[in-house]
Amino acid sequence: MQLYLPIAEVSVNAFVLLGLGGLIGFLSGMFGVGGGFLITPLLMMIGVPPGVAVATGANQVVASSISGALAQFKRRAVDLPMGAVLTGGGLAGSTVGGYVFDLMSRLGQTDVFVQLSYVLFLGLIGGMMLVESVKSLRRTGQARIKRAHVHSWVHKMPFKMKFRASGLYISVIPPVLVGAAVGFLSAIMGVGGGFVMVPAMIYILGMPTKVVVGTSLFQITFVTGYTTLVHAVTHHTVDMMLALLLIMGGVIGAQIGARVGVRLKAEQLRILLALLVLAVAIKIGFDLLLTPAELYSVTRVAA
Amino acid sequence: MKGWLLALCLMALPVQGEEIVSGVSQSGVSITTNFDGASILVYGAALRDRPAPTWPLMEVIITVEGPSTPLMIRKKDYVAGIWLNRGSVKITAAPSFYAVASTKAVADILLPSEDAKYHITIPQTIDTAAAPSADQTPYIEALQRIRQASGSFVLAPESVLLLRQALFRTDISLPANLVEGPYKVRIFLTRGGAVTDMQESQIDVQKAGVERTLYRLAMEQPLIYGVLSLLMAMVAGWGAQELFKRLRI
Numbered sequence: 001m002q003l004y005l006p007i008a009e010v011s012v013n014a015f016v017l018l019g020l021g022g023l024i025g026f027l028s029g030m031f032g033v034g035g036g037f038l039i040t041p042l043l044m045m046i047g048v049p050p051g052v053a054v055a056t057g058a059n060q061v062v063a064s065s066i067s068g069a070l071a072q073f074k075r076r077a078v079d080l081p082m083g084a085v086l087t088g089g090g091l092a093g094s095t096v097g098g099y100v101f102d103l104m105s106r107l108g109q110t111d112v113f114v115q116l117s118y119v120l121f122l123g124l125i126g127g128m129m130l131v132e133s134v135k136s137l138r139r140t141g142q143a144r145i146k147r148a149h150v151h152s153w154v155h156k157m158p159f160k161m162k163f164r165a166s167g168l169y170i171s172v173i174p175p176v177l178v179g180a181a182v183g184f185l186s187a188i189m190g191v192g193g194g195f196v197m198v199p200a201m202i203y204i205l206g207m208p209t210k211v212v213v214g215t216s217l218f219q220i221t222f223v224t225g226y227t228t229l230v231h232a233v234t235h236h237t238v239d240m241m242l243a244l245l246l247i248m249g250g251v252i253g254a255q256i257g258a259r260v261g262v263r264l265k266a267e268q269l270r271i272l273l274a275l276l277v278l279a280v281a282i283k284i285g286f287d288l289l290l291t292p293a294e295l296y297s298v299t300r301v302a303a
Numbered sequence: 304m305k306g307w308l309l310a311l312c313l314m315a316l317p318v319q320g321e322e323i324v325s326g327v328s329q330s331g332v333s334i335t336t337n338f339d340g341a342s343i344l345v346y347g348a349a350l351r352d353r354p355a356p357t358w359p360l361m362e363v364i365i366t367v368e369g370p371s372t373p374l375m376i377r378k379k380d381y382v383a384g385i386w387l388n389r390g391s392v393k394i395t396a397a398p399s400f401y402a403v404a405s406t407k408a409v410a411d412i413l414l415p416s417e418d419a420k421y422h423i424t425i426p427q428t429i430d431t432a433a434a435p436s437a438d439q440t441p442y443i444e445a446l447q448r449i450r451q452a453s454g455s456f457v458l459a460p461e462s463v464l465l466l467r468q469a470l471f472r473t474d475i476s477l478p479a480n481l482v483e484g485p486y487k488v489r490i491f492l493t494r495g496g497a498v499t500d501m502q503e504s505q506i507d508v509q510k511a512g513v514e515r516t517l518y519r520l521a522m523e524q525p526l527i528y529g530v531l532s533l534l535m536a537m538v539a540g541w542g543a544q545e546l547f548k549r550l551r552i
Contacts, residue, residue, distance in 0.1 A: 001337065002337060002338075002339040002479060003336060003337065004334055004335070004336060004337070004338040004339075004479065004514060006510060006513075006514040006515075006517045006518040006521070007517070007518065007521055009480060009481075009482065010479075010480045011338065011339060011340075011479030011480055059532050059533070059536050060536070062533060062536040062537065062540070063535075063536035063537070063539050063540035064540060065540070066536070066537050066540040066541055067540040067541050067543065067544035070541060070544065071544065108375065108377050108388045108391055109387065109388055111388075112385070112386075112387050112388060116385075225533050225536075228529060228532055228533055228536075229526070229529040229530070229533065231529075232521070232525050232526075232528055232529030232532060233525045233526055233529055234525075236521050236522055236525055238521070238528070238529060238532050240517055240521075240528070240531070240532050240535060241336075241513070241514075241517060243532060243535070243536065244535060244539070247535075247536060247539045247540070248539070251539060251540065251543030251544075252543070254543075255543070255547045288385045288386055289384070289385060289386075290386075291381075291386070292379055292386055294445075294448075294449065295378050295379045295380075295445075296376055296377065296378050296379075296441075296442065296445030296446070296448075296449065297376070297377050297379070297388070297449075298374055298375070298376050298445075298446055298449055298450070299374065299375050299377070300372050300373075300374060300375075300399075301372075301373050301374060301375045301393070
């Protein structure tokens with residue numbers, strides 16, 4: 001069944017979109033990530049303009065992260081003050097990201113810019129995750145020395161604040177910066193940024209694992225919501241029809257994915273996710289390196 | 304003075320005494336949710352007040368032209384190990400859709416001077432601010448190649464059926480990725496490469512129903528539209544969670 005998307009102005013198969021949403025939902029349910037890093041490149045591959053793919057991807061992440069955030073909130077696994085600080089940084093980062101995105105469209109480098117960001121961030125995070133999880137898989141069985149409290153450079157900064165749920169007394173500067181970085185990525189890549197946020201919360205901020213997922217989902221919901229609004233108002237690029245189909249497929253896929261996910265070990269899941277993230281980075285990287293079939297591209301510009 | 308008036312009258316009359324009577328199968332196209340392209344039928348006849356000359360033969364060219372927009376054509380270059388957009392050419396206006404259907408290959412039935420006057424072939428419809436320089440030519444060729452590959456520019460020689468030098472018809476299919484606006488349908492009669500008569504009509508392509516509501520809301524009330532998109536996402540995300548929880552019992 002062909003479906004005409006009113007904002008993207010392309011006609012695509014509705015079942016392809018439902019399937020795509022389902023696949024992303026399945027993966028996000030299994031790994032506990034929003035899946036924005038997959039949806040944006042996949043949409044571009046089926047012919048959705050990059051601007052619409054980024055904006056609508058952000059809208060889809062709102063749907064996939066809000067249900068998770070609510071569930072975690074009921075379990076009291078959300079550090080609200082930390083979430084608020086991260087969101088504050090996130091909104092600032094997203095605004096800056098929006099400006100950079102504008103600048104890149106004016107220079108005609110949107111696609112290259114988006115592709116480069118993907119290769120860089122996905123490659124980096126995917127690689128780090130893979131190394132880390134392979135290491136921890138090897139370590140299983142050996143006793144690990146765990147320190148209750150690690151004092152690092154994070155503790156030497158001013159503007160300290162108490163984050164009770166995380167059991168932390170640290171400066172607000174690192175969380176604001178982490179939030180801003182994720183907000184920036186959200187605006188330029190159409191992603192929630194969970195894949196950056198979760199490791200940053202654990203390794204940079206030193207938050208306990210039990211509140212990491214809930215707090216990151218809390219921040220992602222707000223930041224992607226804000227990103228969606230910014231894109232809708234300034235670029236008119238949010239396609240509600242497209243978002244609806246992706247979300248419909250996604251919510252069903254997420255439920256199935258969550259059930260498959262509980263049967264796998266945490267390390268196995270992390271390795272799989274790392275491989276998936278790396279695969280996307282490599283695919284996009286090849287597009288930048290290999291000679292394109294068509295050197296020229298046509299874009300409509302405002303009069 | 305009299306001679307001048309006479310000359311004016313002669314100019315107004317079709318040179319060969321041939322006049323087009325024509326029709327289009329539909330006056331409008333609605334882009335609805337399940338829009339998958341449309342086919343329009345253009346038909347007509349040449350009316351004559353005297354027998355048709357036997358030579359040169361009459362030929363028919365039919366064009367359909369979508370709304371024009373300014374464009375930017377960019378070219379990728381290998382820079383520092385990756386492919387980046389480097390060169391660019393701005394096109395003042397080019398039609399979003401253009402189809403040329405004819406009885407024979409257009410080059411054989413139309414003089415270049417007539418083409419320049421009426422802007423009939425695809426290159427004639429692409430408007431650059433100045434005459435394209437040698438550097439710009441590959442860009443403009445690329446535009447034609449890309450749009451022909453995507454079905455936005457259609458060349459259909461020998462697709463106009465001409466019966467007994469009088470009746471003609473052709474089907475023109477519009478692709479699924481249409482842009483809204485007025486679509487200009489032009490019919491040309493030519494003899495020996497010269498245009499003997501021309502007629503123009505219009506088809507309105509418009510988004511309809513949900514498509515129209517969503518598009519207008521997104522363009523005219525972007526804030527409300529954005530908030531609605533968020534609400535939709537929130538309700539869907541949260542609703543699905545609740546629904547599956549109930550189903551599990």
